[in-house]
Amino acid sequence: MEYKIFSLGSNDSLAQRISDKLELPLGKVKCRSFSDGEQQVQFLENLRGKSIFLVQSTNPPAENWVRLLLAIDAARGASAREITVVAPYFGYSRQDRKSRPREPISARVFATTLESLGATRFLTMDLHNDAIGGFFRKTIVDNLYARRDFIGHFREVFKEALDGDDLVVVSPDAGGVVRAQSYAKRLMRSADLAIIHKQREVPNQVASMKLIGDVKGKVALIVDDMADTCGTLARAAELLQENGAREVYAAATHGLLSGDALATIGNSPIKKLFITDTISTDRELGDKVEVVSVGETFGDAIDRIETGESLSALFQTDEDDEK
Amino acid sequence: MEYKIFSLGSNDSLAQRISDKLELPLGKVKCRSFSDGEQQVQFLENLRGKSIFLVQSTNPPAENWVRLLLAIDAARGASAREITVVAPYFGYSRQDRKSRPREPISARVFATTLESLGATRFLTMDLHNDAIGGFFRKTIVDNLYARRDFIGHFREVFKEALDGDDLVVVSPDAGGVVRAQSYAKRLMRSADLAIIHKQREVPNQVASMKLIGDVKGKVALIVDDMADTCGTLARAAELLQENGAREVYAAATHGLLSGDALATIGNSPIKKLFITDTISTDRELGDKVEVVSVGETFGDAIDRIETGESLSALFQTDEDDEK
Amino acid sequence: MEYKIFSLGSNDSLAQRISDKLELPLGKVKCRSFSDGEQQVQFLENLRGKSIFLVQSTNPPAENWVRLLLAIDAARGASAREITVVAPYFGYSRQDRKSRPREPISARVFATTLESLGATRFLTMDLHNDAIGGFFRKTIVDNLYARRDFIGHFREVFKEALDGDDLVVVSPDAGGVVRAQSYAKRLMRSADLAIIHKQREVPNQVASMKLIGDVKGKVALIVDDMADTCGTLARAAELLQENGAREVYAAATHGLLSGDALATIGNSPIKKLFITDTISTDRELGDKVEVVSVGETFGDAIDRIETGESLSALFQTDEDDEK
Amino acid sequence: MEYKIFSLGSNDSLAQRISDKLELPLGKVKCRSFSDGEQQVQFLENLRGKSIFLVQSTNPPAENWVRLLLAIDAARGASAREITVVAPYFGYSRQDRKSRPREPISARVFATTLESLGATRFLTMDLHNDAIGGFFRKTIVDNLYARRDFIGHFREVFKEALDGDDLVVVSPDAGGVVRAQSYAKRLMRSADLAIIHKQREVPNQVASMKLIGDVKGKVALIVDDMADTCGTLARAAELLQENGAREVYAAATHGLLSGDALATIGNSPIKKLFITDTISTDRELGDKVEVVSVGETFGDAIDRIETGESLSALFQTDEDDEK
Amino acid sequence: MEYKIFSLGSNDSLAQRISDKLELPLGKVKCRSFSDGEQQVQFLENLRGKSIFLVQSTNPPAENWVRLLLAIDAARGASAREITVVAPYFGYSRQDRKSRPREPISARVFATTLESLGATRFLTMDLHNDAIGGFFRKTIVDNLYARRDFIGHFREVFKEALDGDDLVVVSPDAGGVVRAQSYAKRLMRSADLAIIHKQREVPNQVASMKLIGDVKGKVALIVDDMADTCGTLARAAELLQENGAREVYAAATHGLLSGDALATIGNSPIKKLFITDTISTDRELGDKVEVVSVGETFGDAIDRIETGESLSALFQTDEDDEK
């Protein structure tokens, strides 16, 4: 069966890489912004009976989100057979629970909305919490892992440290230990881990950070899913340095890099921050940020979906990890 | 039963006017924008078993829209008994049909979304097309009319012209004749109407406008539901002037006034543009724009909803108008 | 893939024309009426995995409607793959809004019902309000336009008047100006329009009609979507005659022609009323009524749906019209 | 809390009896039929926050059904708090299964439709199959039993036969034995039953009926849920007479009495047919038909619903009957 | 299109017979029970785009039920195109109505649950009440009949009695007469029936059973849908013997045979109890129980579903039976 891929504008360069990988030109779609800021989407190709893939990361501004919703509605009305939302980065996924009274579960809002409009499938990467897959009911979720691309790259970059058993993977907070462990296990025979956690806040005083585990003389690789303002990352790097780490690196799938993030990284002891292109990287990122593209992985996934092959090879789930 | 009103930020001044009318202070809610632009909402008051009203017009930027969705989710999770969305202006309501192939019905997208999150009631004003009420199923729609506030004001402003049978109400396009007629019928015994319509487009040529009806020597009042870029409005005013109108006024419920709208109005023959405060008017609008507040009307509606009285007095529906 | 077309009895002759156009005999289905008036439907052919089209206009009596609902349920239970409701006339579409307090939005009732039973697609013509398409959510709506068939016919019938720039298209009420304009634009280079509108009702007095625009010495073509009792149409024709129109014609897609409609037309100055066969025309209509069949247009639409071609060519939407 | 009762026209006299029982005047609602046969409903009283009861049996013509659907939509749109459909007779309930291939489950169609429009509760009597209650999900079903009214009446009418152990209850077909047994058990210490069943059809030959059980010299009371054309009933009565029954009576909750039913009864050996007023009895029924009103039972049920009392006393379910 | 069949453990031997019939090996699925009793299911084959059949009868323990639910969820998440639940025995189908106040409609609970998880189709046999098919809405129900397999077998087993017009089919209660009649009509030219029914309970006294119809000197075949504890069956057999039946047999589609059923049958006058393998028969059943496999019938049904043929030949519905 024929399928088509469309880019809705929030990450055109990744869409192009997916298109290149699949040797399938991007479909024609017109995305406009009216004078008052309202969005409009019009597909310029016949969709009747087709399986279509809408590439759109849903990071702010929220117009990215609205354009995706409008495109789903337009595609359904135009009789597309299957509508796969390809959201390499799923915005608002950090709000996956009520952490304070009378707060929303924002990730649920976005999942419910996509589903209510009739998205058939949701293809994403490194959800903040794997359980977010359960926020969907009818829409099928395939959550890919950047590990597939990062691990290979790290084996080369950190070859020396790995050969010398000198690498330690660091979780920058208590919630990231499973992720850090999953990298450690894949990189090293004897997974070496360290954890940074915050201590009890005292009013009018910055929460102090504490390191558990030994990093002395080692190459420390902080692993996280997002790099946003990078403040915590920078403080973590300093703490690792104070505790004797030889070199500090960081890796995060989703490079939001908002506010002064680039300056913060620049001024920190971090030697290099590895991110992927799930969020558009079409701006000057400086020397310290290195982008590992996940375009091929998404291309592979789309190809397998269309040919009816299993995605499991791409998933690399944590079946043997602790939960 | 107790109820509470919250303002979600897109139109705080109207929310305040509603609050004043009802002599009920606005409830406490914290709306934050994170560094990357994501929105967060937290209610700071107990909502358990309460009926709540969320005042939020949904004009761009789309963050206005997202904040409303998050607030509905938060309110449901906090056991609010009833959640009334008060959206004096309902963004995207112009896209109420597929006007080109493979376009979305955007107003349906927004209606479906609100309903899928569990909004109990939707209170709005001057929907672009009354039929949009039918896009909702479980959520009850109450569509108020700015006529209630405009007509009274016009009777004073245009007293002289009305007394002299000198007023003509003008529809600026073919789709607005019912609206124009409904104003004419309420203002005058003998409803005097004129209509401007576009002729067939010739490629590479501006569609020319044509006037039907007589405006010579009259005070012309163009009536529309929205004033956006005001280009069409200005051209219509010129056409009326060319056809001998003595004075040209314009009225539009929703004052989007995007792009160069204020300058366009300033340079046009329009003597005054009347708008309401359904969209925030907290900026310099200049001498030619006059704001008629609908705060009391919304306050009355909320009061009737809570006391179980009929809203019909406020509706002033077109029961005797042609459809 | 194979598909089948069934006629459910309210408009067998149009169903037959569609069948002829597609060179596909109508499928076998048994529609019975029990002694007490209850309806029963049984498909006499295997539907498993088939795409089926159910031709049924939903004008009264309501048994037409019930038979359609039962047929959808039967088809789903018999594992039909796709169920397209072909309702050339969609009954109750005039009630598309609450025009008085505590009235239903009847068109929503019928849309919701069809959708709740699992109709895959809804193929109709000249919806009273295009926005009714938004009353559906999962069911895909394709709204065809009788213009495609009428315009060609009118170019011939009114050739002389068109050549002499002598035709004026008339909207019989304020709500029909967009429709009238859309015909005028397609028939003439310089769209000539006139509008009839009702003035404010005075208790115990018939609302008087008023004409805007010039019809003197012209051939007037009143355009409407429905011809029901034809009382308004007849009064409009008289008003046009009084204002000097040379000849008066009328056109309406859906020929309900209820009550004394035929006599009313007969006694009016209308020279000819053009209708289509969206509603069964199997009765004596007299000399003044001329039927333009839309059978080929529906046949084309079904063919394109099944072959996966775009319907846009058939739609002729109002993309360049004002809304 | 306040509640209101409205009659939608198919059974005004029963609605009036319910109103009398409750000493609550019927609410004002305007039901119109347009010239083309379309229905319109408008409530003329404020419904905001009220619990309302819509009395409407749904026997043909289907306009009865449509009026009910429109009224539900109107009531929801007018903010009624609870909407109870009171359908003493639920049309189409005989089609509760697929009895032939590619037939609908018509009762499901009507149940799903009512629920999709938002009916809160469904109050009915003697459903053809008690399991139809399970066709609803969100709408709460309360199925009353005419037994409550019939049994008391029969104890008087058949006092002599009961005292003499001379009554036999007869099921007119294999599917009605549970119902017949439930009457027999309530009327007599030693339930006396007989059953009529059809034998294998031979092509071109009327299925012959066969009697099981002894009726010689007895007063036979045929019990059924519906009396429609009464053909089977008349033949059953003849068979009973041939087998020596002294007198033959019949009872059926729902008196459809369609076609020549009254004549058929008149010419049969049946001495009296007892029906209730679940279907309007406002026509000449002749001497042989006696109506037992269920108005008080429905009134009681509504009263209990509104005061929060249990309906079980009214239900008289078959807890001790075999299923 | 390719399809796969999986057995979920409650009736592996029937699944194997279906697989043998279709010459299609069972798919690989891993069903585990954790230490605390929780169930887990994992499909070990790619399901993407496949039509799959899950064979699982849902008799207790409820873990059978849970495993089915988990499998449906897993299959949807793995992108199976169609999910057919093959439940030869549908547990809880006896509770198809509220027989006492404040009881559940249990069969609805199970139907709603299956549907809410996205089962495409439900293939079962001899539902306790055919109307249970109407408890489903989106899930398509195909209810097969064991009659197809039983009748052929009985024609051989009871050849002598049938030839001598010596067979009488007996319903063991008032609710089973339609079923008994449907067997009688298919086995004999002149359907011979008898019915056993319970009389009014007197407190502290066993309800006495009563026989209607003549069994003297005949071979009596009691027909029921389920054989559970077999207490009623044994008492019925005794009553038949007391009334002169020459031999007593019994047949029931679903052989639950719970508690002391086998002993009860052993000690009863029943010469043989015929059951099918809709419920696992992998245990010692003794001499008196004979199993007639329905594996071929289910295999045929699956084959027809996949090849798009009609199932009607297999249905043998009661179209000509009384309802």
Add this chain to the structure above:
Amino acid sequence: MEYKIFSLGSNDSLAQRISDKLELPLGKVKCRSFSDGEQQVQFLENLRGKSIFLVQSTNPPAENWVRLLLAIDAARGASAREITVVAPYFGYSRQDRKSRPREPISARVFATTLESLGATRFLTMDLHNDAIGGFFRKTIVDNLYARRDFIGHFREVFKEALDGDDLVVVSPDAGGVVRAQSYAKRLMRSADLAIIHKQREVPNQVASMKLIGDVKGKVALIVDDMADTCGTLARAAELLQENGAREVYAAATHGLLSGDALATIGNSPIKKLFITDTISTDRELGDKVEVVSVGETFGDAIDRIETGESLSALFQTDEDDEK
């Protein structure tokens, strides 16, 4: 408003404690098990218009789960106004994601099922993953924390160690660090943490455990959400002992204690295992297991729900914890 509490049998003693706390006797409900194992539930009190609480933990056997589903259906059918499921332990919540290909998200299955049957609210404790709250949409989730009861108890039990800064809280795996941290922060000014994690599995070799952090000479308190077979717990305790811990304690909210758990604990270095009564503790647990009741906390929550007070005081969410 009146409310009622019912116990459905899986944890009667906790239900009784809740009842005692609220000084409200448990409502009457009859839970039966039929001979074949099917469950039946009947409420013996009028529920019309009442708010009811169904206390039922959903640990295996799955009959616990089925009884809950049936009770919800029965309560809705009996017109209960609100139905709150009180499931102190929510079974299957460990399967909150696809950890291997083609596995179900079991917790979603159970959440969706509860919601599809119409549960109004879901009150539970210590969900395995807080994000499971987002698996529900219409059903409101209130997730209580056992911390409220445990922390107070631990402050007394470990008073000496806390005063001497001698306590270290241990997470037994990578996924539990946030939970361990949340206890540490509440118990100590300077949160002292240690983490045990598994290293890469080598085929045919037990995964070795590794300790991060310093426990020498300290009192170690392992904190987890569940205590199931207790094998990992016992091995963790040994590892802590080997690393010099002075004493080892363990705490887990949900005491499943399946298989040989009690013996395993008995033979381990664990001095005491603290659990709550979310799962029935009505069996001999031995000296090493100490039960801290959460009955008062659930009673408080129910009281606040009914009086419309905020639950936040009870929640003690992790607002200031890292996520």
